[in-house]
Amino acid sequence: MVAGEEDLTRRLGALMTSGEVPADGRLPPERQLAERFGVSRARLRQALERLEDEGTIYRRQGRGTFAAPPVANGSSVLNRIAREVTPQDIMEVRLEIEPALAAHAAARARSDDLARLRQLMLATIDQDERIAYETADDIFHYNIAVLARNPLFLEVYDAIRTVRKLAAWGEIRRESHTPETMARFGEQHRALFAAISDRDGPKAARLMEEHLVDVNRAVLRGAKQGNTGLPPADPSSPD
Structure with missing residues (x-):
C-alpha cells in the first residue's frame, strides 16, 4: 500500500x-x-x-x-422490546446464545476467517478511548456470530444487537468501562480467539461465558455506583 x-x-x-x-x-x-x-x-x-x-x-x-455491522431496521416488535428490556434481560439471552456461537465458530472458521478475526481481536486490546473500544468490541463479537455460519443464529444475534442499540440506556453502558476494565476485556478476547483458532469449541464456549459474566459484573457495578443511568441492579446478582 x-x-x-x-x-x-x-x-x-x-x-x-x-x-x-x-x-x-x-x-x-x-x-x-x-x-x-x-x-x-x-x-x-x-x-x-x-x-x-x-x-x-x-x-x-x-x-x-x-463503521460497525449494520443494525437491522427495528421492527415494531423490536422497538417495543427495546422500550421494555433491561440490561439483565439482554445479558441472559447473550449468555445463552454467544457461547454456542463461539463453539460453532471454532468448528467452522476458515483460515482466512481466523486471520481477519485475529486483527479484529487485536483492535480491542489497549484501547483507552471508550467509543473506539465499543466499536472494536462490537465488530469482534459480531464476526464470531458470522463465523458460526448459521443464518438463523445470526438473525437472532442481529435482533439482540438491534435491541441493545435501540434501548434508551444502550449508549450509557460504556461509562462503566474504565481503561483498566477495557484492558481486561481485551485480554479475554485474546484468550477467546486462541481457543477458536485452536478449534477448541468447548473451551471457546466457556471463555465466552466467563467474559460475558465479567462484562455483566462491570455494568452492574457501574449501576450500583449510580454513574451509568441504568436500572438498579438485582441485589442477588454477583458483583
Missing part, C-alpha cells in the same frame, strides 16, 4: 472512531466522503474495499456503508 493510500485509510479509520458516526454506525454517502477527504470516488471506493476486506467496515446493498 502506497503512502497516499495508507493516509486515506488512516483518515477513514479516524472518522469511524471520532464520535461523529451516528449510533447505527452508518457512514456518510461516498460523494460526501470523497469531498471531505479531497479524493476521487474511485480512489475512495478502493480504500473502502480494503477496509471491507479487513472487516473494518460493512457495506450492505441499498443500505449504505457502516
